[in-house]
Amino acid sequence: xxxxxxxxxxxxxxxxxxxxxxxxxxxxxxxxxxxxxxxxxxxxxxxxxxxxxxxxxxxxxxxxxxxxxxxxxxxxxxxxxxxxxxxxxxxxxxxxxxxxxxxxxxxxxxxxxxxxxxxxxxxxxxxxxxxxxxxxxxxxxxxxxxxxxxxxxxxxxxxxxxxxxxxxxxxxxxxxxxxxxxxxxxxxxxxxxxxxxxxxxxxxxxxxxxxxxxxxxxxxxxxxxxxxxxxxxxxxxxxxxxxxxxxxxxxxxxxxxxxxxxxxxxxxxxxxxxxxxxxxxxxxxxxxxxxxxxxxxxxxxxxxxxxxxxxxxxxxxxxxxxxxxxxxxxxxxxxxxxxxxxxxxxxxxxxxxxxxxxxxxxxxxxxxxxxxxxxxxxxxxxxxxxxxxxxxxxxxxxxxxxxxx
Numbered sequence: 380x381x382x383x384x385x386x387x388x389x390x391x392x393x394x395x396x397x398x399x400x401x402x403x404x405x406x407x408x409x410x411x412x413x414x415x416x417x418x419x420x421x422x423x424x425x426x427x428x429x430x431x432x433x434x435x436x437x438x439x440x441x442x443x444x445x446x447x448x449x450x451x452x453x454x455x456x457x458x459x460x461x462x463x464x465x466x467x468x469x470x471x472x473x474x475x476x477x478x479x480x481x482x483x484x485x486x487x488x489x490x491x492x493x494x495x496x497x498x499x500x501x502x503x504x505x506x507x508x509x510x511x512x513x514x515x516x517x518x519x520x521x522x523x524x525x526x527x528x529x530x531x532x533x534x535x536x537x538x539x540x541x542x543x544x545x546x547x548x549x550x551x552x553x554x555x556x557x558x559x560x561x562x563x564x565x566x567x568x569x570x571x572x573x574x575x576x577x578x579x580x581x582x583x584x585x586x587x588x589x590x591x592x593x594x595x596x597x598x599x600x601x602x603x604x605x606x607x608x609x610x611x612x613x614x615x616x617x618x619x620x621x622x623x624x625x626x627x628x629x630x631x632x633x634x635x636x637x638x639x640x641x642x643x644x645x646x647x648x649x650x651x652x653x654x655x656x657x658x659x660x661x662x663x664x665x666x667x668x669x670x671x672x673x674x675x676x677x678x679x680x681x682x683x684x685x686x687x688x689x690x691x692x693x694x695x696x697x698x699x700x701x702x703x704x705x706x707x708x709x710x711x712x713x714x715x716x717x718x719x720x721x722x723x724x725x726x727x728x729x730x731x732x733x734x735x736x737x738x739x740x741x742x743x744x745x746x747x748x749x750x751x752x753x754x755x756x757x758x759x760x761x762x763x764x765x766x767x768x769x770x771x772x773x774x775x776x777x778x779x780x781x782x783x784x
Contacts (some may be wrong), residue, residue, distance in 0.1 A: 384415040386724040389523035389716055390681075391418040392474075394452030395425055396693035397767075398684065401706045402452040403733045404768060408775045409736060410713055411781065414729070419446060423474050425455050425465050436474045440481035442680050447723060450716035451478075451683040452709065475683070479513035483567055484675035485574040486511040488646075488656040488685055490663035491670060491711060493744045498757045500662045505641030506583065507659050511574040511652025513673060515563040518649055523558040531558050536700055561598075568602055570676040572609040575646040576624075578674070580616055586624045588646040589632035660685060664756045667705035672715055684708035692767075703751035704767040710740055710774070720746065732782075739777035748773050 393402060410416070421439035428436060443449035455461055456473040479486070480726070488509045498504075502704045540614040549558070572588075579586035588606045590599035603626060610617075617624055627635065629651060636645065636659075647655055660669040669685040685708055692702040714733040721729030744753065747761035750770050754760055765773065 382413060383428045383726075383728050385417065385717075385720055385729055386726055387448075387720065388417040388419050388446050388447050390449035391719055392421045392423045392439050392440060392449065392451040392454075394423055394454040395688045397689035397696060397702065397704050398453040398686075398709060399424065399688075399781070400693070400696060400711050401704060401767060401771075404771050405706060405710055405713060407437075407606075408771055409710065409778060412718075412775075413732065413778075414717070418598065423451070423454050425457065425461070425467075428471050428474070428692065429465065430468050433477070437476045437481065440478040443681050444482055444675065444677060447679050448716050448720045449679070449681040449714050451475075451681060452712075453684050453686060453688045455688055474520070476518045478681060479673060480515075480519060480681055482513075482673060482675040482677075482681065484513050484673045484679070485571050485578075486513050486652065486656075486673050487578060488660070488669055490660060491668040491707060491741070492663065493668075493741050495745055495747075495758055496664045496668070496753065497758060498663045500637055502638055503641050503662060507636065507639075507641050507663075508578070508582070508644045509652055509656040509659055510578060510644050510646040511570075511656060512568070512571045512647065512649045513569070514567040514745045516561050516649040517559075519562065521560045523560060523613045525552050525556045527555065528553050533560065563598075563601075565601070565605065568605045569609065571646070572606045574674055574676065575606075575644060576609055576613050579622060579624075579644045580613065580620065582644065583620050583622060585622050585643045586610075586617075586646060587627060587632055587636075587643055588624070589627050589629040589651070590648060591629050593628060599648075606646070639654065656685065658698050665705065665752060667708050667750075667752060668755060668769060669708055670711045670715060671708075675729070680716070680719045681717070682712040700769045703764050703770075703776040705752050705773055706767065707740055707744075711737065735781040736774075736778055739774050739781060743773050743777055 393399060393529060416437065420441055421435055423436055423439060455472045457467055457470050462470055490506050492506060530551050531549045533549055534544050536544040590602050592600040592603045606626065657666060660666040666686040671683050671685040673681040689704050692704045695702050714737050718730050718733035721733065748765060748770065749757065749761065750767065751764040754764050
């Protein structure tokens with residue numbers, strides 16, 4: 380059979396450590412063997428970011444905006460230890476954060492459900508999707524270490540009247556401490572609200588939004604009010620579909636989500652979404668069984684695995700030891716990008732390929748073929764696990780069957 384050809388390019392971003400090893404296996408064994416793709420490649424590995432002063436991350440984000448679809452391998456966000464390990468000139472920012480801020484999009488994370496992995500939260504029967512605001516807040520905050528007594532203010536200088544800045548007192552320091560300033564924009568919040576509402580309508584799922592507006596009566600309350608305005612414009616569609624929008628205090632939402640059966644898109648601010656997406660992933664079984672897509676208001680999409688670079692397994696791999704690393708989320712990053720490329724280009728055969736590849740993954744797991752991390756979650760528990768490459772080989776074999784069939 381000839382290869383399936385994609386009409387337009389996909390931006391491909393390579394990453395770090397064990398996920399970089401997995402990425403190459405997926406490309407060679409599952410993707411390029413069957414598809415004729417024009418991949419616009421960017422190496423976002425730590426060494427490449429250091430060599431380019433992180434410009435390569437910025438260039439990759441801009442390319443996604445222009446081309447419309449990107450797929451990304453997991454990458455390192457360096458801390459002090461990583462700076463020493465890689466001999467970096469500075470602690471480069473999170474590549475994911477940089478891409479999010481440039482594309483100004485919303486991240487949606489959804490669990491990959493299989494019949495023989497039961498959620499740890501026994502009430503969860505349907506997926507819970509986390510809609511994470513992907514702009515500003517903690518991820519673009521400004522911080523300062525206070526070393527002596529003094530006063531700190533918030534200061535805003537109006538463009539219309541720069542000679543009369545507005546000052547709001549924050550705190551009088553009597554001893555050393557710390558300061559953080561965060562920001563957001565009405566435009567970004569409104570885009571977030573529109574994206575979440577559109578996603579809930581598309582998926583025919585209830586939509587929740589949660590902040591702490593009883594404490595943050597300006598910052599959080601602005602999110603609340605904009606969501607209310609955007610919902611008001613679409614509430615008839617919600618009614619027609621039999622779905623609802625709910626605003627909840629975040630502590631109330633955390634308590635209620637544990638008792639709900641699922642079937643909800645939970646919209647959260649940037650940091651809250653970062654934390655709760657991991658909680659939901661663990662509740663359903665594993666971060667390795669979680670899809671992640673960044674949706675830009677300009678119509679660009681970036682797909683990635685929700686987990687990190689699996690440093691411990693990489694060190695084992697470097698020493699020549701075998702590993703059993705879960706590749707499911709990385710495979711689903713590729714299938715998400717391929718399906719979206721096919722959808723945007725009206726290439727149904729590309730969409731069908733993505734469906735078949737996902738089916739091959741799920742059917743293998745449901746037949747007891749899985750990596751070591753999934754075995755304790757499976758019922759019944761298989762007697763043996765697959766190696767990293769062994770699992771991908773099983774997926775490749777089942778994919779061949781489906782394509783031939």
